[in-house]
Amino acid sequence: MDILVFGGSGKIGSAIAYDLAQQKEVGSIGIVGRHKTTLDKVQQWIGSDKVKVHVLDINDKEATTALMKQYKVGALGLPNRKTSYKVAHTAIEAGLNIVDTIEEFHRTPDTDEVEGLEVPQGLAIEDYGEWLHNTAVKNGVTFVSGMGFAPGLSNVTLGEGIRTIDEAEKAVARVGGIPSKEAAARHPLRYMITWAFEHVLREYVIKLKVIKGGKIVEVDAATELEPFRFNHFGKDEQLECAVTPGMPSFLFTRPQLKEFAEKTVRWPGHWQGVQTLKECGLLSIEPVEFAGHKITPREFLLSLITPRLIPNEGETDVCVMYNTLTGKKNGKPIKIEYFMWDEPKRADISSMMRVTGYPLAITAKMMLMGKITEKGIVAPEDAIKGELYREFVDELKKRDINILEVTT
Structure with a gap:
């Protein structure tokens, strides 16, 4: 299957899944959350038979890994650093390419507020980001970190x-x-x-x-x-x-x-x-x-x-x-x-959902199509460049998100 959306019942995650469902290049989308009722509502709201519901506790690493191995790309629309790092860590070990929207560059974790991050035994928080990056490189994983509005x-x-x-x-x-x-x-x-x-x-x-x-x-x-x-x-x-x-x-x-x-x-x-x-x-x-x-x-x-x-x-x-x-x-x-x-542009999709979720969805689709190939933890400014940048801006324009560039 194609793209697995974590946080699929939240506002940003549902916007990501909605946008992906409109793309002909994306054949299947999984939405992940803890509550089936909420996920079913999102599935009905999107209204596409491409969308499949997965009820999952991300603390169950074995079940999470098994689900990840069924998909080609993971899109993370999770609400906080703790859940973001947990899923990213599991994805890197599972060999799943991912893109995340949290306001953090996972290669250089914020050391001031650890907020329950589960750092591997023997590693300091200061070394955790580089460990994740090196493990991603070793496992052939592309991880675009911080793709939404800002960062993104x-x-x-x-x-x-x-x-x-x-x-x-x-x-x-x-x-x-x-x-x-x-x-x-x-x-x-x-x-x-x-x-x-x-x-x-x-x-x-x-x-x-x-x-x-x-x-x-x-x-x-x-x-x-x-x-x-x-x-x-x-x-x-x-x-x-x-x-x-x-x-x-x-x-x-x-x-x-x-x-x-x-x-x-x-x-x-x-x-x-x-x-x-x-x-x-x-x-x-x-x-x-x-x-x-x-x-x-x-x-x-x-x-x-x-x-x-x-x-x-x-x-x-x-x-x-x-x-x-x-x-x-x-x-x-x-x-x-x-x-x-x-x-x-419609009452049930806020501007924040659009400008955060849609850039991540565009990036996930690019990853699915093999257009972003650098391995390890990659910043948005290094993942989207040159011809890909122009394609990215054009994709935004198709969604009526317009970027005006003025040079003087």
Whole structure:
């Protein structure tokens, strides 16, 4: 069989499976999850006889391996690092080519928050990524790590831009999922949940690495606020962005850059509100005493604010990208900009599902067709390049996801 989708009952996984089912080159798709009822609903929603349901506990390594060996490519739309690493580890040992969407470059795991990762005995977390890479190379496995929106589209566009100029100096990715302007006015922080909100809050408080002055340095997330105006695709909106840990592979694959950062786009006022929450201690995970009980501030905040951030009926999201690359070509300064403004095309598939799930589905299909052959853990910016980059952008355009490139 062709492509096996892990996390197939989730929003991103179902979008991946839906898109794959529309492709004539893909003959069969398996969707994996723990609950048959939910998987059956996804299967019915997709409405294709290509889709087969697999109820599976990924903690059962033997059963997971047996299922993997029935397929040619695995597509991972899993919700967190723990499940992503578990399935990726099993796939590498099983010899299954995979593409994953989690915000992590599996060759260089984040060592600050281990989050229950099961590292093989005798290995330190710092060595685990290289062990996975070497094992994948040994087993002839291709593992495209971090393919979605950001990481994913942001990596691929900037990566291709860097290849087209002589000297790349500064790359900044500005990406984010936001409510429509109308919906933003009805929610706190001018925000609406389109992604796991607990994960979003984590990204607001951790330390992350960027490149400054040609050196990798550590900075606080949600800082270095930058306002900008987006005025393409018939839009003219004032937005803001701040640094977040969205493209970790670039630190590994593009160390020649003098400046690099990934920033998350929000409506004006959002980041000021986040900073207030941080200063009040409400994003902390350190337990505090309250009324004779210990509570975790961030968990308490989540319980209060999550219901207020859930989309109301009819509310939609928008995904925005504004990436810039500056450097030199033929001895002269050059600037390349990449723009995207995506809105849902149907009520049951959000923009975030589209711009995260569809790039992964396109990549999985390319892997199925033998177009990505490099072995080991491969970053999106190294997997999609040259003619394959142009094919990738064309495939996105077929799905009405349009990337505008402007060179000055």
